[in-house]
Amino acid sequence: MEISSGECFGNDYSLKLDGSNLIYSARVDGVTTEYLISATKDDWDAFRSEIDAIGIWNWQKIYHDLDYCDGNQWEIRIKWGRRSCNIYGSNNYPNEDGTPSESNETSETFSRFLHAVMRLAGGIAFE
Numbered sequence: 235m236e237i238s239s240g241e242c243f244g245n246d247y248s249l250k251l252d253g254s255n256l257i258y259s260a261r262v263d264g265v266t267t268e269y270l271i272s273a274t275k276d277d278w279d280a281f282r283s284e285i286d287a288i289g290i291w292n293w294q295k296i297y298h299d300l301d302y303c304d305g306n307q308w309e310i311r312i313k314w315g316r317r318s319c320n321i322y323g324s325n326n327y328p329n330e331d332g333t334p335s336e337s338n339e340t341s342e343t344f345s346r347f348l349h350a351v352m353r354l355a356g357g358i359a360f361e
Contacts, residue, residue: 237351239308239361247360249351258355269358277354282314284350288343290319292332297323302338310347 240246245262249271256271273281285291290310299305305325312319327335327344335341340348352360 236311241306242304271356273354281350281354288346291317293321293328297326297334299325305338
């Protein structure tokens with residue numbers, strides 16, 4: 235699993251599974267910090283429940299707004315059992331049904347995903 239989200243000239247965040255540990259990295263105001271996080275089984279179960287609820291397995295592979303150059307780029311790579319997804323977005327986000335929002339404003343569905351990532355990371359910021 236590897237999840238990243240960030241702005242071209244702003245802050246960026248990543249969460250990567252390395253063995254049984256999560257490596258969290260954030261670059262905020264030009265300063266990079268990194269943490270090793272040990273998520274519990276309950277943390278993982280809650281994360282899986284939320285990504286299933288928002289339908290991440292049915293999201294499109296690319297959410298891209300070609301009219302907007304800067305802004306937020308994000309990537310999600312998750313393999314869980316027989317399910318996997320590899321999704322990229324740039325200033326566009328999935329709606330509840332997986333269709334592109336066609337907006338550079340974060341969709342409610344994508345916000346739910348980011349909150350699930352933040353909870354898995356122990357409440358550390360992930361935008």
